Amino acid sequence: MTGTAVPARYSQLAGEAAVLTEQVGEWCETGDGTAVREQSATVQGEWVGLAPFWFGPVMDRRSRFIIDPSARADDVDELLASDATIDPAALRERFGADQRGLQALDVVLDADERTDRHCTYALAIAALISEETQLLADDWATFGPEQSTDDTAANDALEQIVNESLFGIDAMARQSVAGDPDKLDGVRWAIIGDGTAAMSGLSGLLNDDVVEQLEAEFDAAKSLEPDALFELDRTITTNIVSALGLSVQFSDADGDG
Numbered sequence: 012m013t014g015t016a017v018p019a020r021y022s023q024l025a026g027e028a029a030v031l032t033e034q035v036g037e038w039c040e041t042g043d044g045t046a047v048r049e050q051s052a053t054v055q056g057e058w059v060g061l062a063p064f065w066f067g068p069v070m071d072r073r074s075r076f077i078i079d080p081s082a083r084a085d086d087v088d089e090l091l092a093s094d095a096t097i098d099p100a101a102l103r104e105r106f107g108a109d110q111r112g113l114q115a116l117d118v119v120l121d122a123d124e125r126t127d128r129h130c131t132y133a134l135a136i137a138a139l140i141s142e143e144t145q146l147l148a149d150d151w152a153t154f155g156p157e158q159s160t161d162d163t164a165a166n167d168a169l170e171q172i173v174n175e176s177l178f179g180i181d182a183m184a185r186q187s188v189a190g191d192p193d194k195l196d197g198v199r200w201a202i203i204g205d206g207t208a209a210m211s212g213l214s215g216l217l218n219d220d221v222v223e224q225l226e227a228e229f230d231a232a233k234s235l236e237p238d239a240l241f242e243l244d245r246t247i248t249t250n251i252v253s254a255l256g257l258s259v260q261f262s263d264a265d266g267d268g
Contacts, residue, residue, distance in 0.1 A: 013064070013158040017151060028054050038120070068146075079114060090106060098138075120133065174258075183195060229243065
């Protein structure tokens with residue numbers, strides 16, 4: 012699945028991020044933020060839907076701290092009020108993660124006024140997200156197929172996918188955020204696939220009864236109730252981690268994305 016399906020999803024993410032940049036430009040001209048907000052939600056949905064694959068290039072590039080980290084409205088407002096140069100490079104290299112990304116863009120859009128400074132900031136955020144997602148798509152076009160070149164690489168990728176999925180489920184169970192339904196869909200896509208040959212998930216490695224149990228528990232977890240999510244977590248840990256001899260890791264994530 013990492014060979015074609017996942018790189019294709021990263022390419023789709025990059026495409027949606029490019030559209031977001033265009034929509035921000037239109038907002039600067041018209042002041043109507045409806046399309047920007049809708050497109051921002053689309054980009055976030057694509058991004059969190061790839062949560063099981065936030066390893067490799069995502070980890071190397073620290074992309075989670077670029078695309079959708081937690082934003083602090085006070086820090087965003089402070090940057091807006093300053094005379095510091097705001098452009099994609101400055102957002103990447105000089106300012107904090109809480110002053111960039113999709114959530115920071117929402118803060119800028121929520122401002123009571125729309126000045127040239129707001130437009131400059133919003134365009135810089137969108138351009139940085141577009142740049143980062145395109146770099147990820149380029150990296151995954153090579154990295155994804157490499158994960159199936161030998162058993163060691165494939166097993167490493169499998170372990171990463173399962174662990175990232177567990178991190179995502181645990182985060183959903185402990186702290187509800189707007190993108191959780193898309194994240195759950197992404198975990199389901201990674202674990203049991205979508206029924207196509209290109210994206211069968213881990214189904215081929217599991218007994219049919221385990222797959223049926225997972226399907227039922229993913230359906231139940233759509234409620235996003237903690238008990239249902241923890242039950243899904245237990246089933247993955249018992250029937251995938253243990254059965255396939257994988258190692259469970261501890262997440263060092265700080266709540267971003």
